[in-house]
Amino acid sequence: DTAVSQTPKYLVTQMGNDKSIKCEQNLGHDTMYWYKQDSKKFLKIMFSYNNKELIINETVPNRFSPKSPDKAHLNLHINSLELGDSAVYFCASSAGPEETQYFGPGTRLLVL
Amino acid sequence: AQSVTQPDIHITVSEGASLELRCNYSYGATPYLFWYVQSPGQGLQLLLKYFSGDTLVQGIKGFEAEFKRSQSSFNLRKPSVHWSDAAEYFCAVGAYNQGGKLIFGQGTELSVKP
Numbered sequence: 001d002t003a004v005s006q007t008p009k010y011l012v013t014q015m016g017n018d019k020s021i022k023c024e025q026n027l028g029h030d031t032m033y034w035y036k037q038d039s040k041k042f043l044k045i046m047f048s049y050n051n052k053e054l055i056i057n058e059t060v061p062n063r064f065s066p067k068s069p070d071k072a073h074l075n076l077h078i079n080s081l082e083l084g085d086s087a088v089y090f091c092a093s094s095a096g097p098e099e100t101q102y103f104g105p106g107t108r109l110l111v112l
Numbered sequence: 113a114q115s116v117t118q119p120d121i122h123i124t125v126s127e128g129a130s131l132e133l134r135c136n137y138s139y140g141a142t143p144y145l146f147w148y149v150q151s152p153g154q155g156l157q158l159l160l161k162y163f164s165g166d167t168l169v170q171g172i173k174g175f176e177a178e179f180k181r182s183q184s185s186f187n188l189r190k191p192s193v194h195w196s197d198a199a200e201y202f203c204a205v206g207a208y209n210q211g212g213k214l215i216f217g218q219g220t221e222l223s224v225k226p
Binding site: 033040045056094097100103106 | 204206
């Protein structure tokens, strides 16, 4: 069983479109995260949710909106996609905010 | 400012040789630290972690790391590298009361010569 899963794995879309990436974890964890990995492989946290509540919101454009329908899911919706949004987006989860984080396989987003 | 530095962007070692990947951090609070490995096109796999206690920690695949508070370092080592170890390695640092925010280093790409 996959611990942290993401869909889709690849996403190719046009500028200006709206898209969503879904994340699910079956580890029973309370905390989930979104990270962005840029073309230079630099990883930066975007958001963190603990028990469905937002606890970290880094300086991310408000075109990005996370949503946590329950503790096992954290989705990322992106409005009005821009070229600079092209990256790999990783979801992660941990038992609590200061516990070991386990990462999903990533979603490779390409904006044309 | 919080930062994590991996000084070596790319390292090449021969198969069977020993390996050390460097990680230095700058953090105002007591840190906890991780090493993750990323194979091409894959996600991040946890190699090992340090929260407290023994400063020499063992991980998967024969890796170990040593936390040296006085040097603000958490270097990753392996006594004998295998060709399958070729990948990107990331050091990550967190601190308590930061909501779980991890700061990642720039990554070190490891190549293994036959």
